Amino acid sequence: MDAQFVDILRPYLKYAGDQEITDTARLRDLGLDSMREIELLFAIEDTYGIFFPEERMVDRTFETGGTLWKAVQEIRGATQAAAS
Numbered sequence: 001m002d003a004q005f006v007d008i009l010r011p012y013l014k015y016a017g018d019q020e021i022t023d024t025a026r027l028r029d030l031g032l033d034s035m036r037e038i039e040l041l042f043a044i045e046d047t048y049g050i051f052f053p054e055e056r057m058v059d060r061t062f063e064t065g066g067t068l069w070k071a072v073q074e075i076r077g078a079t080q081a082a083a084s
Contacts, residue, residue, distance in 0.1 A: 001069040008047055009065060012040040023066030037062055044068075050075045 006021050013021065014031030021030070032040065041052055052075060061071045 001065055004047070005044075005069055005072065006065070008043050009040065009068075012036040012043075021065050023064060023069070025065045027062055027064060027068065032062065044072060048072060048076055050079050 001021075001023060009021055009027075010016055012032055013027065014036075016025075016030045041057070045051055050072065052071070056071050056075065060067060062068055
């Protein structure tokens, strides 16, 4: 995960406080609920210029910081490949 991604995540994790957000940080445990998940999704899409396909909008994608970052990276790669 890059620093920008962590900065995007932090406002949506009401229990994160000042603690480090790692690849294994469970997002639900840090306060990500379904409403914040949607807002976070929009923020990620706007920041990275991507669109989350419906099949990626499942609980396992939002399980940890790492699983969400992996999805972002894969979607970015597919978006860049399609633009080439």
